[in-house]
Amino acid sequence: MVPLSYYLMLSGILFACGVTGFLIKRNIITIFMSIELMLNGVNLSFVAFAAHWHALAGQVFVFFVMVVAAAEAAVGLAIIIAVYRTRETLNVDQVNLLKL
C-alpha cells in the first residue's frame, strides 16, 4: 500500500509544475495545458483522500472537475482559435489589449 503522503507529494509537484508552466510559458496552448496539469494535480489529491478515507465524495468531485475541464477545453480552444484568427499570434505578451 502506497502511503497517502506520496500521492499528496506527487499532487503538489504536478500542481507546482502547472503553476510554473502557467507563469513562464508564452504560448497560450502551453498555458492551457498547464492549467489542465494543475486541475489534474488537484484531482489526484481528491482521489487519494477518497481512497484513504473510503469516502465517495472525493471521487464524485473528480468527475465534476473533469466535466468542467472538458467544457473549459472546448470553450478555451475556441477562444484560442478566435484569438489566432484575429491577431495571428499565440504569444500572450502580444495579447494585451486590456492594459490601461
Place this chain on the structure above:
Amino acid sequence: MNPNLNLSLWLIPVLPLAGAAINGFLGKKSSRTAVSAVGLVFCGAAFAWALTAAIRFWPSSDAPYEEYLAHWIRSGTFTADFAFYLDRLSMVMMLVVTGVGFLIHIYSVGYMWDDPSYYRFFTYLNLFMFFMLTLVLANNYLLMFIGWEGVGLASYLLIGFWFTKDSAASAGKKAFIVNRIGDFGFLIGLFLLIQHFGSLNFAQLFDKIRPLGVETGGAGLLTAIGILLMVGACGKSAQIPLYVWLPDAMEGPTPVSALIHAATMVTAGVYMVSRSHVIFERAPIALTVVAIIGTLTALFAATIGIAQTDIKKVLAYSTVSQLGYMFMACGAGAFSAGIFHLMTHAFFKGLLFLGAGSVIHAVGGEQDMRKMGGLKTYIPTTFATMLIATLAIAGIPPLAGFWSKDEILWKAYQANPVYWVIGAITAFITSFYMFRLLFMTFWGDYKGIQVDDHGKAHAAHGHGEHGHGEPHESPMVMLVPLMILAALSLVGGLVGVHNAFEHFLEPVFGSEFPKAITEGSGNTEWLLMGISVLFAFAGPILAYTLYVSKPELPEKIAAKMNGLYEAVLNKYYVDEIYAAVFVKPLVDASTKVLWQGVDRKVIDDSINDAADGAKHVSDNVRHMQSGNLRSYAGWIAAGSALVIAYMVWLGVGR
C-alpha cells in the same frame, strides 16, 4: 368673554396676505392701476374688518376674546396654536396698524407711481401688514414671534427695496443682523418661559405667573425673562445699544419709513413689553432696566437729531427718541401711557415722514435740508400738515403729542424724578430739532438747484431725478392721507383727557401694580405740566432765533463747541465704535481663523490631500494592470502563496 361672539379675526391678517400673494404672483404683468387696486382693497378690507370687529367686540371688551383657528404644535404638554387674542390692547394696536397702514398705502400710490418695481413695493407692503397683524393678534408668544420675524423680513426687503444701490442693500442687511441680536435675547426669554411655565399661551402663562410675588429680594427668574424680552424689544424698537439700524433704514422709500420705521413695526417692542406686563410688574429690576434704557435712548437720540442735515435722518433719530419715551413709560409701570404715546406717535410721526416724503418729492429727491428752504409758499398743504405734526411732537397743547408725553412725564416723575428731568430736557431738545427741521425746510429762500426743463420722470427711483423746475405740490392721493393724519394728530390726544385712555386699558393692565401711586397732589402735576409746556415753547423760539433771524449763529456756536459739535454731528461715533469693537474683530476672526484657518487649511486641505493621495496611489497601482497575462498570473500566484503561507503559519502557531 361672550361665548356667542365670533369675530373671524383671522381674516384681518389673511386679507393683506392675499393681496400680497395676488400682487406678488400676478403683479408683474398687471397694470399699475390693477396693482394699486389690489393693494389698497385688501389693506382697506383688513381695516374695515378690524373696525367691524372692534365695534362688535366693544360691548364685551372687558374680557379678552380668543379665537382658535387651527392647531400648530402639540408636543407633550406644550401647545402653540394658530389662535388669535383680542383685548383692548391688541384692539388699539390692530386699529393703529390697519388704519395708519391703509393711509400710507394710499399715499404710496402717489409716491411710488414712477417706480419700475411698483408691484413689488405693494407686495412687500401687504406682506408687512400680514406679519404685523399676526404679531399684534397672536394669542401666544410663538405666533407673535412669527409675526416678529416676519416684520423683520418685510423691513429688510423694503429697506433694500432699491437694492441696486449699495447703501440700501447694506442698510437692509444691517437692520436684519442687528435685529437678530435682539431676537436672540427674545428667544432665550421664551425658552425660559417654556422651561419654567410650560406654556407660551398668554392667558395660561399669565395665570401661572400672577400668583407669584414681586421679586423684591433681588434678581430672579422673572427678572431674567424680563431683561431678555427687553433685549428683543431693544432690537426691534431701536433702543440703546441696538438702535443703530434705524437711521440707516431711511435708505428705504419714505412711505416705508413712515409705516414700518416710525408708526408700526418699531413699536412692536413696546407692544411686546406691555403685553408681558404681568412678568415685568413682578420684576422691578427688569422694569428699572427698561426705564433706564428708554430714558437714556430718548435723550441720546434727541441730541444726535440736533445736528443731522438729512431730513429723514432727523426724523429717524426722533423716532428712536420717542420710542425711548414709550419704554420710559413702560419702565415706570405706566404701560397704558406708553401705548397712548405709541398711538399718538403713530399719527404724528407717520405724518412727519409722509410730509417729509412730500417735501422730497417736491424738490426732486433731495433730502439735505441745507438745500431746501422757503418751501412754505411752494407746497402750502404739505407745510400746514407738517406744522401740525411738528406742534404735536413738540408737545404743544392741545395736540396729540402733548397729552401722551405729559402723561408719560407725570408717570415717570412718580416712579423717579430723575426720569422726569431727563424726559423734560429731551422734550425741549425734541421741540428744538423739530422746529429746526421746519425752519430749515420751509422758511428762508429756496436753495435748491433750479432745473429748467421739466423732463420725463426718470425710471431709476420713485423720487429719482425728475427734471424739476420749481418745487411743486404733491398729488391729491398723497395729500389726503396727510390731511387725515393731521386731523388725527390734532385731536388724537383728546382720548387721553382725564386719564380716559388709562381707564380704557385698565382691563388689560389692571390697577394691581403697587407702583401706581396717586399720592402726588394735583398741584405737582400742574407744575410739571407747566414746565414741560414751557420747554415745548422754548424749542421753537430758540430754533427761530438760530435758523431764521440769525442764521449765522449756529455756525459760530458750532465753532465754539467744536469737539462736542463734531461728536454730535458724527452721532457720537457709535457706528465707528461698533465697527471697531464688534464688526472688525468679527470680520478679522472670520477671515483669518474661520476662512483662512479652518475652512482653507483644515477642511479644504484635508479634502484636497485625500484626493491627491488617492490619485498618487492609483497612479502607482495602475501599472499593475499592464494587460500582460503572465504578470496577472504572477500576482495571483504570489497572492495565493501569501494566503497559504499565512494559513500554514496559523496552523504552526496552534
